[in-house]
Amino acid sequence: MLTFFISHVTLNIMFGEFNLIEKYFVGRQSRRKDVLLAAGDDCALLKVPEGMSLAVSTDTLVAGTHFLKEANPAWVAHKALAANISDLAAMGATPAWVSLALTLPKPNESWLAPFCNSFFKLADYFDIHLIGGDTTKGPLSLTLTVQGFVDAEKALRRDGARVGDWIYVTGELGDSQAGLDVILNKELRNKPFAEQLEQAHYLSTPRVLAGQALLGIASSAIDISDGLAADLKHILRCSDVGAHLELSELPVSSQLIQFIGSVDKAQQYALTSGEEYELCFTVPEQYKGAIDAALAHCGCQVSCIGQIRPKGQFLLSNKGQPLDWPQQGFDHFQ
Template structure:
């Protein structure tokens, strides 16, 4: 890309948080980092492509937040502490009016989580972003998808469904009420990675996953990896007032909550013996948690409303089809 090194120097080098465990950061052929003892390194890579994960004319500061937050969310699902990030940017032409707000937002979120940029690349092509975030978690304590047991309780953080509603607003698929549209659009792009929650769950949860493809799909990953089933109480699903106002009908809002992708909330399971202490253990995080169901034997998956089993046919988000 023309002016690549000028862009790197102006917008990326020297702006990052300075961590003591980074021996050599961006500006050389490789970064050098020193990991603490007795930890495992958690690594997550995501690619966001214009037209698939965000519109090409989307607010660049929102795009930056979404790109970094989605990667940090993967670390939070394993209880990891964010440490380092590398970032590759492909764009059609150098565009400082786009890069300036993008980088301001990127480094604001990185600084909040004490996350240091340690390397990256820029090149010419269709607009896309690839990030690799690394962090650390105590050895043998990382949360996984594979630990759920029959009888465990299923929890989620925050409210669900807002991201899908926000996407509908962005794509103008639904004639949203104006008082809800901006809030929902922001919630699609400006998620809050649940890092503190993930860390607090290390000794409490039996499994965890972040909700990126929709609750049904992502809980399905826990079921598959753990060899279990699940029962969900749809009336327990946490719904925001904005989503309720947007959909105007509880059952529609509940279906949004079950299928909404790119929420970046956590879904986790808790053994019966930890259920009584889970809320107090997470009180310092300031994050709402809701028990929405229970793990059942393998082969069982049901959506329940009271004593009634619903026959809703729902799917999560499919990035290749680009729809929910």
């Protein structure tokens, strides 16, 4: 039986799991009106608004794979929740609820306190209510399930791109990969902007407002978690089309260029960097002129980087000159 939903297989070294839950997770938020019953029973009871569909996404982060065990717990919390919120943003959904399954080697209050402070800060910013979860003893990992609302007829999907549509991305790309380089290689910490890039790897900004603004305008969308080239290919496969990317249009930050020392290398990072959590989306020609106005209030840069082509094509160019660059993104099993 669960009580937070609380498992009895658990963290009862030093102090019990019930105390752990009560101290760090219960009573931290004001209850949303659509949460009829949250933590404290076998299940949460939730109310979906009339005329809306439920959008659901689950993601797992494992110490040693998605973050180092010694990583700042506040950054880990932000990364975990932001990654899930980004999935909702990619469909134009409005976030509402989250559940959290947390596995810890032992109940470490010096880790839990900053983790929870960061988690609830981001959750409250997006008006997301923690409705339950589980705690278990074991290797450090966390699994989140976020839920939100969207009109199913308008939801942004991967299968709507058509030949002639324009390809866009939000934000700047490549910083997350550079930040990971810093995390994995301490010798890079003396390079320009190393600290800022490391933070960028953990502290992404989910593009919820942008996703909502694209409803009725974008023909397809995806969030960039495994790298632009890899994630765009998901759209191409689902939509049965190809693409041409103009890499000189890829948005890269000045700090990335200075860190790497080359615009070309920065563009390569932008093409393959995973865990960016920006949006890649396609827009029909008839709506291309509406993009800047639609996203003006979203607080993020938007760049047109290419165009949808017939199936079988995946072309890269730089100022019109063909390129043959590696396109491999992040693979969870490599």
